[in-house]
Amino acid sequence: MPYEYLDDIAISDVAFHAWSDSLEGLFVDAADAVVNTMLEDLGTLRDVVHRPIRLEAESVEMLLFQFLQEFIFYKDAEQELLRPADVKISGKDKEYVLNCEARGEKMDPERHNLLVDVKAVTFHRFNVQPIPEGWEATVVLDT
Amino acid sequence: MNIPRELKKINSTVWELPAKYKEGMRVPARIYGTEKLIANMDAGVFEQVSNVATLPGITKYALCMPDGHWGYGFPIGGVAAMDPDTGVISPGGIGFDINCGMRLVLTSLSLEEVRPHLRTLVDRLFARVPAGVGGTGFVKVSQSEFGDVVEQGAHWCVKKGFGWAEDLDRTEETGRFKGADFSKISERAVLRGFKQIGTLGSGNHYLEIQVAPKGSIFDERAAKIFGITIPDQVVIMFHCGSRGFGHQVATDYLQRFLRVMTPKYGIRMRDRELASAPFSSPEGQDYFAAMKCAVNMSFANRQVILHRIREVFSEVFHRDAHDLGLHQVYDVSHNTAKLEEHVVDGKLRKLLVHRKGATRAFGPLMEGLPDIYRQVGQPVIIGGSMETGSYLLAGVETGDQTFYSTAHGSGRTMSRKQAKKLFRGKDLQKQMESHGIYVRSTSYSGLAEEAGSAYKDIDEVIEAAHQAGISKPVVRLLPLGNVKG
Numbered sequence: 001m002p003y004e005y006l007d008d009i010a011i012s013d014v015a016f017h018a019w020s021d022s023l024e025g026l027f028v029d030a031a032d033a034v035v036n037t038m039l040e041d042l043g044t045l046r047d048v049v050h051r052p053i054r055l056e057a058e059s060v061e062m063l064l065f066q067f068l069q070e071f072i073f074y075k076d077a078e079q080e081l082l083r084p085a086d087v088k089i090s091g092k093d094k095e096y097v098l099n100c101e102a103r104g105e106k107m108d109p110e111r112h113n114l115l116v117d118v119k120a121v122t123f124h125r126f127n128v129q130p131i132p133e134g135w136e137a138t139v140v141l142d143t
Numbered sequence: 144m145n146i147p148r149e150l151k152k153i154n155s156t157v158w159e160l161p162a163k164y165k166e167g168m169r170v171p172a173r174i175y176g177t178e179k180l181i182a183n184m185d186a187g188v189f190e191q192v193s194n195v196a197t198l199p200g201i202t203k204y205a206l207c208m209p210d211g212h213w214g215y216g217f218p219i220g221g222v223a224a225m226d227p228d229t230g231v232i233s234p235g236g237i238g239f240d241i242n243c244g245m246r247l248v249l250t251s252l253s254l255e256e257v258r259p260h261l262r263t264l265v266d267r268l269f270a271r272v273p274a275g276v277g278g279t280g281f282v283k284v285s286q287s288e289f290g291d292v293v294e295q296g297a298h299w300c301v302k303k304g305f306g307w308a309e310d311l312d313r314t315e316e317t318g319r320f321k322g323a324d325f326s327k328i329s330e331r332a333v334l335r336g337f338k339q340i341g342t343l344g345s346g347n348h349y350l351e352i353q354v355a356p357k358g359s360i361f362d363e364r365a366a367k368i369f370g371i372t373i374p375d376q377v378v379i380m381f382h383c384g385s386r387g388f389g390h391q392v393a394t395d396y397l398q399r400f401l402r403v404m405t406p407k408y409g410i411r412m413r414d415r416e417l418a419s420a421p422f423s424s425p426e427g428q429d430y431f432a433a434m435k436c437a438v439n440m441s442f443a444n445r446q447v448i449l450h451r452i453r454e455v456f457s458e459v460f461h462r463d464a465h466d467l468g469l470h471q472v473y474d475v476s477h478n479t480a481k482l483e484e485h486v487v488d489g490k491l492r493k494l495l496v497h498r499k500g501a502t503r504a505f506g507p508l509m510e511g512l513p514d515i516y517r518q519v520g521q522p523v524i525i526g527g528s529m530e531t532g533s534y535l536l537a538g539v540e541t542g543d544q545t546f547y548s549t550a551h552g553s554g555r556t557m558s559r560k561q562a563k564k565l566f567r568g569k570d571l572q573k574q575m576e577s578h579g580i581y582v583r584s585t586s587y588s589g590l591a592e593e594a595g596s597a598y599k600d601i602d603e604v605i606e607a608a609h610q611a612g613i614s615k616p617v618v619r620l621l622p623l624g625n626v627k628g
Contacts, residue, residue, distance in 0.1 A: 113588075117345040
């Protein structure tokens, strides 16, 4: 679980820091951090529905911003909580492409300990950057 | 202590950061609060309210209400009035939960009459008003019908039988912002929201049965006009917003504004959450029309929830909702931008007033108030934490200093993570039960996040608003039963 929630940014909201040795790994961690805000134990999610995700963006930052929104979208539109699998990111400069499959299931209060709803990913202190060990990101969620 | 050295005391409840505090500030920033509230304010408030002061077209002051706290872009509690011709509109000055707001409903029942049925009422409300993560409501509409809902707001609901005609009169802007345009809405926003009419949401959203205890009335005349007329009268207050639909509208336009802000309009911001476009630009006008759809979704959401409340009370007491006196007192918006007329330096001007976590509080005789409240001012509904109680206030004449805006709640002082470290939801529920407050929640951990100690002292916030002359207390309300989202 290479992400941690921060308690010194934006008091009414949820902020987290995620890091990984690869960009793909960072995206997986960050998506898990978003879903973990809504669901206490990610291990309780079964692999039932598969949602392919394909995104294009002009920067790594915008790619992550859009990617995280996918998980918020399915939570409302389909009542599904999902986790990313097989994340592939290609491209450079102003053209980045992401492909992955999001997997999970419909929320079930009987089996899922649901926490707080995530309304949106904010741009407040939103940051994605390379570090000597790989990549890191800081994200503030509106909850 | 987070207070900047440059903060100047204007009077006991008004504090100012001068325009020279930060490069680019066009007007001074004014923060409302007692000495105690200011001393404990987050550093983020000073940082953010002074950023707001840099927005093009901002008029007079960038303001922060006494319950202000660190948000993103604007502080929560932020108020900014822009010149519509030269100024900007900023989704970050409104918030993701567009028209998150409060509704207060009367009953003709006393505490003594309600007490034996409290658990049944809360349990049934918990079952009938879905709360928590995601969630779908009982009103089934097609995607195109949803277009009517968001263009007509609470009017659509009343037409469909989910409410009384008088509810509209007792809602800010009659429960519909005119000029909402469904063609400005993305498919994603529709898909996120069209099944969520009649749902509470989570976090600080709740539905509460409350009592106006003897001795908690500050203004007899106003209380009577607002409908608080019997000893230990029971009322119902709830807080919720535009759900996934509004969140997506804000997200869509935030991204669109970021693309055009600097390249097309040459506007630069210190925080991307302050992304803005000229109000008169195509992007600004599109967002304004889309935002109104989200405002109306929120009014519709609260209208349908009111309908559910009337059903539940009728069933439990085997009496008609009219007979139980389930009249709405008022419905106020927290997160909006509106074109209003205000007098600035002796001149009447049209202004685009952004309120983010702040309530409009019109004084007596102002245009836009329902006739029944004209003499006493607009009802302002202030939700406190679950443990500490809430307030009903009234707008006052001297509210012109804040473009007739006041606080919206008690304001967090502790992050959600910290609250969870300090409190356990189950303990909190037991502790509240020992005080006679029955709580149902979809999440114990969510409950812990809403512990009373995670919030500012509401009495101090109300005192600040009162002393500053931006609203006056009418009744203090205590919780009896709570459905927590």
